[in-house]
Amino acid sequence: MSDPTKRADEVDSDVAARVRDSFARQGLMAHLGAELAELSSGRVVIRLPYRDELTQQDGFFHAGASSAIADSAGGYAGLTVFPAGSSVLTVEYKINLVAPARGEHLEAVGSVIRSGRTLTVCQLEVFAVAGSERTLVAVGQQTLFCLPAKS
Amino acid sequence: MSDPTKRADEVDSDVAARVRDSFARQGLMAHLGAELAELSSGRVVIRLPYRDELTQQDGFFHAGASSAIADSAGGYAGLTVFPAGSSVLTVEYKINLVAPARGEHLEAVGSVIRSGRTLTVCQLEVFAVAGSERTLVAVGQQTLFCLPAKS
Amino acid sequence: MSDPTKRADEVDSDVAARVRDSFARQGLMAHLGAELAELSSGRVVIRLPYRDELTQQDGFFHAGASSAIADSAGGYAGLTVFPAGSSVLTVEYKINLVAPARGEHLEAVGSVIRSGRTLTVCQLEVFAVAGSERTLVAVGQQTLFCLPAKS
């Protein structure tokens, strides 16, 4: 039964727990220093503070860092709308790197565009935050596969 | 002048040096533990040994790790065919994750499909190597921008 | 000089004329029966009425028809924000077909996400309209190249 006290976009506490557990098991997210920043139904935000260990050759965030948190944000956004017990796999994604990714941290936003029984499509956006400025640095589109719970 | 002793697909030593220098400046490649494994004209291979710090929630290599080395392999493949002094930017890429990425190491192969004055298109392939088995785990396509040398 | 009587999102009459002229020269748009339906700064809508000549094997609109109008809508959306005299080339696009495209007509919406000097990124959406229902059937992302006016 869904929780009658939660807001429309709020996720059930078991969904939140499922996402947090899975995120905590991703060695790469810890290794990069990424944090799960926001979690609502169909939308997840991951934050990644700047470190020299995340750069490309000019000292900006590497596209691989932006992409890694974008992919995870989209994947977990999908997981919030999947049936209980499901797992999520990324089928594919496409990402445009539209500006140099410089700033104190990155914020990747994954948002479900359309959710089907097997496949779900998400929008991916990555912003670089420098002081009070928030610049779109990457935008993408992702296809997810919902792996049903094993019975 | 091009070196008359090199093979057709061999890169000039200054091109090789340019790629190795740029790779060495990528904080993320070192942080992941990636190595530049092969370098020829229009083709670069990057190798990434397994570590728990590179995993997704099921213990396989994270798509973000596969993508990061695929993006770098393609970018450097492009750089080998660019005019001297140019830099490379990734405009966008698309990647399909076609099998679980498990094994002792990953190998990302970036190959130039078509090179233009401003834009270059590369094929990206990532293989997982486990003992004597080599499995295609990701395949993609990437658009690069050639930033000419500043005069 | 920009026209002081036009709305913020309105395009100058010469931009509108440039888009309409180019659209009229596209043999394929006429052959498919597509019409330029809306035109504002950074956003273009193309409408495509149903015909048996546009179908795939199950009688729905063919993905090729959806894609063709999506690509043109994005390209012209880009052209509305390019400097006078520029031309537009599609570098690449990616499109997800998220629902069967059935209805009386399709509507492709191209919207500029970020515009640079050389490259511009657009969002592509295609809706199928059946009576009062409007269903998202495709969503994509496109990279455009701005070819400057020949001097």
Place this chain on the structure above:
Amino acid sequence: MSDPTKRADEVDSDVAARVRDSFARQGLMAHLGAELAELSSGRVVIRLPYRDELTQQDGFFHAGASSAIADSAGGYAGLTVFPAGSSVLTVEYKINLVAPARGEHLEAVGSVIRSGRTLTVCQLEVFAVAGSERTLVAVGQQTLFCLPAKS
């Protein structure tokens, strides 16, 4: 039982019939003037002769025409490796337009890269043929969905 007289890449006659029947039902392919040119296991070629009705604003083949035949070539390449009675849906594709598409005809080649139970990934290539010259004008990657036979 598979036919012992056929070559490794030859398709069973029922598979060939299934592809030809489906192609013949695609109103758009006939409307564009496209022909099924080659058909082997995991690889399909579609040919599209030049007509003024297929052009973009500069008189070359419209990207929408290239994409439509590329999408169909990939889809049917997938269908040749699917279990009997299956149908094929395009999940998404990405295509780079790498050269102006001018010539007497286009040739779209769809090739299966990796085939899974539910999802299959194809490479898409489009060549423009002008006299004895054959130029790569588009290259892409496509994800297909195998819809099992209804029991």
